[in-house]
Every structure is written in structure tokens, then in C-alpha cells.
Amino acid sequence: MKxxxxxxxLPDPSAPALAVNxxxxxxxxxxxxxxxxxxxxxxALTRHLDRLARSAAGLGLPPVDDALVRSGVAASLEGEDLPxxxxxxxxxxxxxxxxxxxxDEPPTIVVAAGVMAPFPETTAIVTVPWLRNERGALAGLxxxxxAENVVALAYAEERGASEAVFAxxxxxxxxxxxxxxxxxxxxxxxxxxxxxxxxxxxTRALLLDWFGGVEVDEPIEVAEQADEVFxxxxxxxxxxxxxxxxxxxxxxxxxxxxxxxAWRKHEPELLGV
Ligand SMILES: Cc1ncc(COP(=O)(O)O)c(C=O)c1O
Numbered sequence: 001m002k003x004x005x006x007x008x009x010l011p012d013p014s015a016p017a018l019a020v021n022x023x024x025x026x027x028x029x030x031x032x033x034x035x036x037x038x039x040x041x042x043x044a045l046t047r048h049l050d051r052l053a054r055s056a057a058g059l060g061l062p063p064v065d066d067a068l069v070r071s072g073v074a075a076s077l078e079g080e081d082l083p084x085x086x087x088x089x090x091x092x093x094x095x096x097x098x099x100x101x102x103x104d105e106p107p108t109i110v111v112a113a114g115v116m117a118p119f120p121e122t123t124a125i126v127t128v129p130w131l132r133n134e135r136g137a138l139a140g141l142x143x144x145x146x147a148e149n150v151v152a153l154a155y156a157e158e159r160g161a162s163e164a165v166f167a168x169x170x171x172x173x174x175x176x177x178x179x180x181x182x183x184x185x186x187x188x189x190x191x192x193x194x195x196x197x198x199x200x201x202x203t204r205a206l207l208l209d210w211f212g213g214v215e216v217d218e219p220i221e222v223a224e225q226a227d228e229v230f231x232x233x234x235x236x237x238x239x240x241x242x243x244x245x246x247x248x249x250x251x252x253x254x255x256x257x258x259x260x261x262a263w264r265k266h267e268p269e270l271l272g273v
Pocket of ligand 1: 177198203233
């Protein structure tokens with residue numbers, strides 16, 4: 001892994017590099033992005049930086065210095081051999097008092113690049129008993145306050161699944177801990193709207209452009225009974241679902257296979273862009 005913090009490459013990427021009172025560490029006051037790297041090139045970097053800026057604005061953090069972050073991305077990739085990798089950008093409130101109030105120090109920016117193991121073509125998922133709050137202050141923001149996802153993913157893993165799926169307060173399908181959900185009912189490919197409180201996934205938006213699908217909010221039970229289900233995300237691309245709770249599904253089903261093929265066809269268009 002190669003790590004860049006506030007303008008400098010760390011000589012030792014695993015050495016301590018943040019202040020213990022960094023507001024990202026003490027209260028999760030920060031935002032982040034995970035970006036796929038293919039053959040050394042970041043995928044859809046501009047879209048990820050746009051979302052980083054939106055997440056930062058949503059938290060009320062100072063505007064992100066786009067050029068500085070891009071220089072961090074370039075520095076963290078330089079000289080690395082990454083046929084398949086991942087960049088993580090983290091942007092926090094910086095050093096601050098040990099409470100919820102912010103300090104007046106500049107934000108912290110971390111860029112880390114390392115290898116990524118490919119995800120399997122299919123997987124199992126589980127609905128969790130906790131709900132996404134589509135009316136909360138953090139709805140739709142990619143913040144470092146992700147402990148709820150940690151708890152949910154552990155719940156899913158204990159049940160032999162690799163992703164946990166949330167309904168929202170309205171009882172509608174929302175998203176996974178790190179993925180958006182697509183499903184097929186009566187031959188129609190569907191995914192929740194952004195009003196459901198899910199993250200506006202880069203993969204979700206691109207797949208809607210490149211392959212299509214209808215955005216609709218409906219009870220999670222409808223999706224749980226779908227003919228086909230797949231997850232989309234930076235790390236999973238298009239991943240078929242073989243089991244949702246106790247229900248077995250054909251995976252990858254025909255629509256999933258077509259969506260995955262469309263993804264593979266178009267992905268090169270956004271390498272280095
Ligand atoms: C909560 C959540 N939903 C959806 C996604 C998928 O977004 P993307 O396609 O941009 O990776 C992520 C990404 O990790 C996420 O954290």
C-alpha cells in the first residue's frame with residue numbers, strides 16, 4: 001500500500017499519521033471514496049471526486065481542493081504495479097476538540113492505494129433487522145460514520161452472506177452496506193430511487209446509463225421475491241445473488257448476465273477519466 005497524507009507520501013504506510021484528536025477518528029466527522037484501479041488507472045475518478053465534494057458539503061466540511069486530491073491520487077499510484085487495485089480517499093474535519101463541535105484546524109486528506117482482490121461472480125445476501133434512515137442528516141452521504149454498516153455486515157457474515165441489505169423507515173428496499181441493489185420482477189429491471197436514502201452509487205448510475213432499469217421505491221418484500229437480484233458497486237461491479245435470506249435464486253440469471261456484459265463492454269471508457 002502507498003499512502004499520501006496532506007501532501008506527503010508516508011515513508012512507512014503503516015506508521016501512525018493522524019492526530020489522535022482528528023475529528024474523523026473521534027466522532028466519524030469525515031467523508032470518503034473508494035475507487036477501482038484497473039491496469040494502474042483510476043476508474044471514473046471525476047465522478048468519485050464529484051461525490052466526495054457533495055458528501056463534504058453535506059457534512060458542512062470546507063470545500064475539497066480537487067487539484068490537491070488529484071495530486072495525491074497520482075502520487076499514490078506512481079510506481080505501483082496495480083493490475084487491479086483500490087484507492088481510498090478520506091477527508092476529515094481535521095484536529096478538533098474531543099467532542100462533536102469542530103475545531104479551526106484545516107481538514108485532513110488521506111489517499112491510500114493498494115491491491116484489490118477480485119470479488120466472486122455471485123454471492124449470498126441477508127436482510128438485516130436495522131433500518132436506513134432516509135430522513136437523517138447523513139442520508140445519501142459517504143461518511144466515515146460507517147459503524148452501522150460494520151454491525152450489519154457482521155450480522156450477514158454470521159449467516160453465510162457477503163452483504164447485508166437494509167430497508168428504510170418506509171419499509172422499502174434501500175441498499176447494501178457497500179452496494180446498490182437491482183432486481184427483476186416480471187421481466188423488468190428495477191432499483192430504488194435516490195430518495196430512498198441510499199448512496200448515489202457510481203456503479204448504479206453508470207449501469208442505468210449503459211444498460212437501463214427502472215427506478216422505483218417499493219417494499220423490500222417485493223425485491224426479496226424477485227426472479228433475479230444483483231448487487232453493484234466499485235468492488236463488486238455486477239454481482240449475481242444466489243440466495244437472499246433462505247431463498248435460493250438462479251445466478252447469474254439472464255438479465256444479470258446481460259448487465260455484467262454491458263458493464264465489461266463500457267468500463268474501459270472511464271479508465272483514467
Ligand atoms: C452504502 C453504500 N451504498 C452503495 C455503494 C456503491 O457505490 P459505488 O458504486 O459508488 O461504489 C457504496 C460504496 O461503497 C456504499 O458504501
